[in-house]
Amino acid sequence: MARWQQVAQTLREAIGDATYPPGTRIPKEDELSEQFGCSRTTIRRAVAQLTVEGLVTPVRRGGTFVREQPDRVTLALDTTARRDDLGYYFSESVQDLRPLRPPTVDEGPCPPDIAALLGLQPGDPVVIRDRVMGEPGTGRVVQLAASYLPADLAAGTVLADPDTGPGGIYDRMEHDLGWGRLDWQGVITARPATADEARLLNLAPGVPVLCVTRTTIATAGPAEGRVVEANATRRDASRCEVRYPVTRHT
Structure with a gap:
């Protein structure tokens, strides 16, 4: 183990056992250099590693502080589409989330990873519905959600309106556009966060986003x-x- 890794491990353990509690400042570079008997360059690299892990946050001219570590949120791997007064939802863990700002609706080029799901070519036009979801009481952003709809199906229809009415886009698809009873499939992935995602979700440097992407299939x-929609949600991984659940095969 390199010296900077040893220093990082010692500091990591000190954070874990609350020697340095959340919200407190760890010693300065010169103090740590003296404590560990190593160069400030070594200390700087160790602290940089802890920053990438989301354990500490450097504050310009203020030092380096231990980050609060909120309780983890459990997302049930739910395979049931449910309804409430607002329309369909796909996990009980997100039922109470609400938009924290009006959704934005634009037409733009389809991203490569989404194009494959929609059966389109990268850059083909899609209607993009972006939402910032969170806790209405605290205003904390919890989830970013974007729906991508093929422009040849959605442009110029109610699906491109900012407010699609009671039940949202799925009720419009099933009842107004005559696309039949919808089917859904989902996939879970992770990837590096974009700059906007890191800002909105308040991510620590280097923390990826957990992506749950659901596709909507028309049946009539x-x-x-x-595939008439790909809905991509992103959270702090x-x-x-x-x-x-794990079911025993008998």
């Missing part, structure tokens, strides 16, 4: 058999865990 009408 002019869109029959097509350091604060989330996915839990699922």
Whole structure:
């Protein structure tokens, strides 16, 4: 183990056992250099590693502080589509989340990872519905959600309106556009956060986002058999865990 890794491990343990509690400042570089008998460059590299892990936060001209570590949120691997007064929802863990600002609706090029799900080519036009979801009481952002809809199906329809009415876009698809009873599939991945995602979710440097992407398939009408939406939600991966039941095969 390199010297900077040893220093990082010692500081990591000190944070874990509350020698340095959340919200407190760890010693300055020169103090740590003297404590560990190593160069400030070594200390700087160790602290940089703890920053990437989300354990500490450097404050310009203020030192380096131990980050609060909120309780982890359990996301049940839910395979049931449920309804409440607002429409469909896909996990009980998100039922109480609400938009913290009006949704934005734009038409733009389809990202490569989403294009594959929609059966489109990267750059093909899509209607993009962006939402920032969180706790209405505290205003804390919990989840970013974006729906991508093929422009040849959605542009110029109610699906491109900021307010799609009671039940949201899924009720419009099923009842107004005649696309039949919808089917859904989901996939869970992780990736590095974009700058906007890191800002909105208040991510520590280097923390990835947990992505739950759900596709919506029409079963009737002019869109029959097509994937008519890809809904990509992103959360702070350091604060989330996915839990699922294990069934014994008999």
